[in-house]
Amino acid sequence: MKQGITLRPYRREDAEVVTAMLMPVFRAGDTYAIDPDISEADALAYWTGPERRVFVAEEDGVALGTYYMVRNQKGGGSHVCNCGYITAPAAQGRGVARAMLAHSLEVAPGFGFTAMQYNFVIATNTRAIETWQRAGFDVVGRLPGAFRHPVEGEVDALVMYRRL
Amino acid sequence: MKQGITLRPYRREDAEVVTAMLMPVFRAGDTYAIDPDISEADALAYWTGPERRVFVAEEDGVALGTYYMVRNQKGGGSHVCNCGYITAPAAQGRGVARAMLAHSLEVAPGFGFTAMQYNFVIATNTRAIETWQRAGFDVVGRLPGAFRHPVEGEVDALVMYRRL
Numbered sequence: 001m002k003q004g005i006t007l008r009p010y011r012r013e014d015a016e017v018v019t020a021m022l023m024p025v026f027r028a029g030d031t032y033a034i035d036p037d038i039s040e041a042d043a044l045a046y047w048t049g050p051e052r053r054v055f056v057a058e059e060d061g062v063a064l065g066t067y068y069m070v071r072n073q074k075g076g077g078s079h080v081c082n083c084g085y086i087t088a089p090a091a092q093g094r095g096v097a098r099a100m101l102a103h104s105l106e107v108a109p110g111f112g113f114t115a116m117q118y119n120f121v122i123a124t125n126t127r128a129i130e131t132w133q134r135a136g137f138d139v140v141g142r143l144p145g146a147f148r149h150p151v152e153g154e155v156d157a158l159v160m161y162r163r164l
Numbered sequence: 165m166k167q168g169i170t171l172r173p174y175r176r177e178d179a180e181v182v183t184a185m186l187m188p189v190f191r192a193g194d195t196y197a198i199d200p201d202i203s204e205a206d207a208l209a210y211w212t213g214p215e216r217r218v219f220v221a222e223e224d225g226v227a228l229g230t231y232y233m234v235r236n237q238k239g240g241g242s243h244v245c246n247c248g249y250i251t252a253p254a255a256q257g258r259g260v261a262r263a264m265l266a267h268s269l270e271v272a273p274g275f276g277f278t279a280m281q282y283n284f285v286i287a288t289n290t291r292a293i294e295t296w297q298r299a300g301f302d303v304v305g306r307l308p309g310a311f312r313h314p315v316e317g318e319v320d321a322l323v324m325y326r327r328l
Binding site for chain 2: 026029030032033034035036073074075076077078079080114115117119120122140141142143144145146147148149150157159161163
């Protein structure tokens with residue numbers, strides 16, 4: 001465990017640094033189903049949108065990653081949350097994603113969630129899939145050819161789920 | 165085939181009649197993951213929201229049902245559409261849902277879609293599930309206990325998918 005990485009709620013002053021984390025990921029278009037030409041303002045508005053709880057991972061006061069948590073459906077589906085995690089390019093390989101995942105699993109029950117779902121995990125994102133499976137997530141669905149990967153072409157997307 | 169049922173794009177003048185179709189379904193809270201206490205204005209705004217193509221089924225000038233079509237994901241997932249269908253209470257059992265389903269499958273390729281996905285089909289909604297399976301949809305995912313049914317309690321939700 002990286003004891004130096006801590007999580008705290010997103011603040012307005014984080015807008016610039018968080019936007020800088022989002023853009024390379026959205027521009028690459030190979031892990032998130034977001035229009036690659038999205039504007040910076042729209043990207044931040046998406047990430048920090050209505051109902052979303054947003055957190056920042058930091059170490060020694062430096063922001064290294066961000067994640068959001070939101071109910072995945074409304075009405076009768078409100079007890080299942082969805083999260084998205086993004087690590088700053090310069091902070092890859094330091095356990096930031098694992099720290100964010102652990103934090104999200106820890107705080108979700110306190111917000112009333114009893115399960116967590118990832119709706120659209122690109123099948124080529126094997127590192128994330130393995131991390132989530134180790135954390136107890138099951139692949140509960142496979143969407144054939146649902147993602148057009150910029151390099152690999154049409155690939156499957158997975159639905160992953162874990163009760164909390 | 166009910167030859168008398170025709171489909172046409174939603175118009176602003178349909179707001180009242182379409183809202184009257186949506187509300188009983190959303191209030192019941194047993195087939196759509198929508199907050200049951202949603203306001204009429206929010207319900208209509210949801211149904212006819214940004215990017216959504218909305219259609220009305222009618223017979224002899226009387227609106228009998230409505231459905232929307234929207235890309236289910238953005239970016240690399242933009243070629244898969246999602247649809248939702250609602251039949252007016254007084255028009256149940258007359259083939260309105262089947263007519264809307266057939267229309268959606270027919271027009272989707274023209275909008276650039278190559279697959280259709282239903283994200284959250286409540287497992288107790290067996291009539292809809294059977295209709296969609298007959299139309300070529302596969303159950304590609306099962307979300308355990310993802311829906312709290314007002315009568316049945318916690319039930320599964322299904323992900324259904326069909327290439328076009």
